[in-house]
Amino acid sequence: MLALSNVSAGYGSFQALFGVSLEVKAGESVAVIGPNGAGKTTLLRAISKLIVLTAGEVTMEGRSLRRVAPHEVIATGIAHVPENRRLFPRLTVEENLKMGAFLVSSRNRYAERKKFVFNLFPRMEERRNQLAGTLSGGEQQMCAIGRALMSGPKLLLLDEPSAGLAPVIVQSIMQMVKRICAEGYTVLIVEQNIRQVLKVVDRAYLLETGRIKKSGASAELLASDDIRKTYLGI
């Protein structure tokens, strides 16, 4: 569904990604794991065209995103839950969901999708009229994921959904990710919380200093020696 080939990107003179290639097939859940500063967020921003590629290509369902404007990426079926959630703090939960359904093609399915999101996250229905800025961290993450689902995406990009959350909340967020995958969404998730994320995804890529160092099935990576030593502290 999504393929990156030799993608390089950066900010000004700083290069963050060096020839990254990866692939996400329809129905799969894939993680990009790695330490802080490895370029994981940049990778997602490059897919969403929030930064320009200096080399390489991103294709979605065989179509190159090279000539697609940033605000048109969502229309190709990619929804991006950004780092730090980035909700609109002074809009209500429901208004945040409405922004997720801004595309004209999403508007006539607004009621149906809102029902789906409320079904997935009943807490959001309780808080629908509350300002998003007043939600707890876990609730904000639900709202951010819900907002992304409002566009009816084929592929969901999740940037560090566990960041800044208490361990028990992290577990429930990971369960949500699992449920979203089970609903048939294709998911590309970026995480530092490697042990947790490898329990819910099918495959993963290890990204270090802007390069893919390793890839494989989750169970395989969990069992590999260097990942265990470097990232899991076993």
Added chain:
Amino acid sequence: MEIFDIFLLEAVLNGILLGGLLALLSLGLNLIFGVIDVVWICYAEMIMIGMYAVYALHVQQHWPLLAAMAAGIAIVALLGALMHQFVIRPVLSAEPINQLLVTGGVLFFLQAAATLAFGIEFKNLGVRLPPVVIGEMSFSFPRIIAFAMALAGVAATWLLLTRTYIGTAIRAISQDRGIMPLMGVNPGRVFVVTSALGGSLAGLSACLLVLQYDIHPAIGLSFGPITFLICVLGGLGNMLGGLVAAFIFAQFISVGGFFFAIEWGYVIAFVFFIAVMFWRPQGILGGK
């Protein structure tokens, strides 16, 4: 004492009528600043252009007044969109002082253009409506119309901002500009729509002012500064703050003018403004 009270009541009610108009004047400027973060110093001059447009269509081209007004609103809305596209967009990432100077340049440009097109003589629509007399109180009829239309304009803006997708996007973009593309929103387009909306509010203000005042190329200077002060008083960019400030300011002018002289009403209002700036530099409802 009886007589005294009825005239005080008249002053208070006239203050409320004036407040509605000032609220409408501040709304467009606040909307644009709140969303785009640029102050249109020339906002009142856009209103002046709207007044001339209504005058030209109604008096010179003999259009029916309401049609001339509708066209006037559309013309200023278009002017707002052009203003953003050709004046603001190139300086969007420039220093605030440069943005201010550019819109100041537009102010003089519009004044000069109006002078060239219409001369410096005072013009008016020739519409004279009798005052409305209730008991011993008398109210200007155009002012009552202006108040009602201003409230309608404020209500319509509020509905647009809260009930529609583009309105929600206008509020959202002022909270987080960077992620708007992830929502499928083209920020540039929202800015143009906001500018056109601000322009249409200026156009509506023009229709209401042209019923009450003579038009001349410098008329923007007689209500531009007060519009800007009201926005600052309420908290620049805070639309609700602007509405509250407009009604407070109007009461100072009207009731202050009742106790002293009308000029003193303005003096008292500005002293109040300065005092508030010492106490809350961010404005009555401003954040930070």
